[in-house]
Every structure is written in structure tokens, then in C-alpha cells.
Amino acid sequence: MPKMSRYFMDALSRRGVFLAALAAILIVFLIGLFVIQRGLPALVEIGVLDFLFGTVWRPGINEFGIFPMVIGSLYVTLGALVLSAPLGIACAIFLAEVAPYRIRGVVRGAIELLVGIPSVVYGLVGMVVVVPLIREIGGNGFSVLAAVVVLTVMVLPTVVSISEDSLRAVPVSYKQGALALGATQWQTIWHVALPAAKSGITAALILGMGRAIGETMAMIMVIGNSIIIPVSPLDPARTLTGNIAVEIMYAAGTHESALFATGIVLFVMIMAINSLAFVARRRK
């Protein structure tokens, strides 16, 4: 092979890396295309409203209503938000303002590890530790509550690390100003640092929600997967993600298409959540 001129190489690689960057958009486009193309027939056949608000999901008799799963997903996501918000924000304050240097390192290391633990491991611990505990309270343990507890721990790292970053981004002069006026350290945090970091903390919570609603395997393992509209936190339920994963392997025809349509609904919910986060960040 003759040696290519280095100028030719320069021009060639510039185009090469550009194409690689375009691949990222192409993948997004293809994901949208395939999921919509496969899901649309079911939406047309069933009707969007019947699909979204139908309460019966029985592929055997061609009934495809995902309302119980929509409620299941919202239930666990909001539950995880309610638990992880106070815990995560308090933890972020701990790391950003309160903890001594050495302890901060240890806790931050622990949180980094929590990010890396595979979701099936969370599911497994949920099955053998959380579920039996909940069985003591009532029901058979596989429940919305179990899912909420597992999800809370899973989204905690997201909430803590982004909230901590935004607390650290508050200019020191703000805090010095408050302290100089005679405020206690806590008054400074509560009245100055937290309001200043509000948009970042909101974004952290919303991103955590996005993570929670997309979680699949851990949910399948602890939530019981029954297709009912959960009323009490001790009831079992099924999430949108679980619905897809549990049934896609043996689905065909309208059933398969309805599962892709479930994916569309999930995707729309996540895009809505993510754009909320975008708006929250912008408001800074």
C-alpha cells in the first residue's frame, strides 16, 4: 500500500470523526423510528385513549389497556421521589457543608459504589431482605412499597451527587455574608445556600425520577407484577417497563405491537420528565 499523504489523512480523518458524531443522532433517530413504527399499529387498532385508560390487559382475549401499569409506574416513581428527596438533600448537605473531611471521603466512596451496583443485585437484596420485612406488615411482601424502598436506594446517588454539586456551586461570599450578619451555620444553609441551589436540586430530583421510571429488572423482582391498579402500598403492581420485559419474548402480532406502544408511552413520560429538568436548570 502506498503511503498516503499526511494532508490526505488529515482530510480523511476529519470526515471520519464527523461521521462518528453523526452516528449518535442516527441511533436516536433509529430508536424512535423502530419503536414508533412497531408500536403504531396497536395504537391505531386499539385507539390511543382505550390503550392509555383501558384497565384490562389480557392479550389472550385481545384486551390491551395499560392504565394499571401507568399507575404502577407513577406510584413507585413518586414514592421513590418522596423518600429520596429529603434523604438525598440531607445527604448532599452533609457532604457539602457538614461532614469532616475524612468522613466525607468515605461516604462519597460509598455513594459512588451504589451507582455501580447492578440493578439485579438491588432486586435480589430487595427480594430477600425488603420483601420479607414488608410481609410482616401485611400482604405477601411483593409490593409497591418494596419497589419504592429499592428504588429510593437506587436513585439516591443521582440525587445526592447533583444536589451536592449545586450546593458547592453557591458562591462562598453568599455564605460569608449570612454568617457575618450573625446567622448560625444552619440558618445560612437553610435561608441562603439551599435557596441559591434550588434549581440544581430540582434538576437532581427530576433526573432521579427519570432514572426511577425507567428501572426494569429490580422492579420485576420485587413488585409482584400483578396487573391490578394498586391502592395500598402493600398491593402488588406492575410497571410499564416490567410489562415490556416480562411479555416481549413470547408476544406476537397486536400483542407485540402493544408492547412497543407501551415503550412509546414510557418514552413520552421520560421525555416530559427530562424536559422539566432542562427547564429547571435553565431558570438559574
Next chain:
Amino acid sequence: MKLSPKATQRLAWGIIWAAGIVAMLSLLVIVGYILMRGLGEVDPEFLLTPPRGGLSGEGGISTAIVSTAYIIVLTIAIATPLGLGAAIYLAEYAADSWLTSIIRYGIETLAGVPSIIFGLFGFALFVTVLHFNFSILSGALTLACLVLPVFIRTSEEALKAVPRSYREAGLALGATRWQTIAQVVIPAALPGIITATILCIGRAVGETACLYVTMGSSAAMPTSFLSSGRTLSLHLFYLAMETRALDKAMATAVVLIAIILAINWATNWLSQRFRARMTGG
């Protein structure tokens, strides 16, 4: 009754410390419980024999280890050239234009798509349209799409951390832009790029949902990239949910956590070295 500012602070400190302790405890409970129940099962025989199935999930995890290795190698082979190209474009060439912001927006979006949607996509494109069936190849292609944004972000940051003076020196010596990138910038950013690769390996090891619907569930030893297979995480899921062999699942979890710990340690070590190098240490 209104608390004095000092008393309020003491109360708040108590709550904040409690939150920090709860975070620590949840990790300790997860890891401790798994080690307690699973560590005893992990021995060379467990690691080196194939699963024999059965009601208590007899046998080991050798085939799952091999499938995981296949998945890692193939995913990295697909994702890194593409991701590095994109990162180089964004760090070195991209002008501040609408096209660049679309590319960035695309990468952001990709990072927010949940694993199961990647799974649906992989199922539709790789498993059915391209007829790779339920295979390691389908799984790895799907997983490569999933880890791509992680790799691009991390390696772009590594490239951007290389001081401008390095590039100026290369160009001043008469090198072309590409020669400068390939022979100066990339070697300088290499620890960061390796970190990005290791992070992707971590994701590949832990990811389940997108593989669950693209890889099939064969517990046999994979013979090629077109074999079905299960990674360690998938195997754990099947052990827990189908065979209900919880002790074997715990032992598999021990192996997974050991891998995650090793990955965590390696990325920390590398990024410390990288930072030292970039600040002239």
C-alpha cells in the same frame, strides 16, 4: 414553642448526620448481606463449572463468565471506535453551530433513554430485522448503543483536559491537525480514555434489561457471537426469578460486586494519575 437558633441547628445537624449514616448503612447492608450469604458458595468449582440447572440451580457460573467476557469484548470493540471518533469531533473540530448542538442534544437524549427501550430497539432491529436472532451479537450491538453516550462524554472531557499548549506545540512543528491529535493529544488523554472504556465495561457487566430481551437465555457455553447466552447479571436474574436458587444467586452477586469493586478502584486510580499528569505532576 419556638426553638432557639442554636437548638434548631443541633436538631438539623442530627438529621443531616442521620441521612449520611443511612446512605452508608444502605451500602453496608447490601454488600454485607450478599457477602454473608454468598461468599461461602464462591470457590474455584463454582467459578469453573457450568450451571447444571435443576431446582436448586446446581453447578457453577463458568458459562455466564464466558458470555460476559464475549459481551464486554464485542461491546467495547463496537462502541469505542465510534465513541472516540465522536469525542474527537466534539472536542477538536466541532464549531459552535446548530449541527453541533443537535449532536450534543442527541447524545443527551441517548443518555436518558432507559435500558428497556434500547432493548425494544435491539429486539426490533438486530433480533428480527437483521436476523441476528437472540444472540450475543444482538446483545452487544444493543449494549454498544447504550454505553455510547457514557463513553463520548467521558473521553471528550479527557481530550478537553489536555492543555492547549500541547496542540500549539504540535502544530508549530508543522504537524497536521490529525497528526497532532493522533500523536500528541490522544496519548496525553489516554488514561482518561481508558477510564471511559472501563466505565463502559462496568455498565456492560451491570446492565440487564436491554440484554434480557436481545440475548435469549441459553445457559450453555457460547460457541460464537451468534450463540445465545447469559451474562452474570442475567444469570443472577434467572437464578432468583426462575429457579429460585437464592444462594446461588447470592454467590453470583458476590462475583458481580467483586468485579464492580475492581472497576471502581481502577477508574479512581487512573483518574488520579491523569489529573496528576495534566497538572504537571
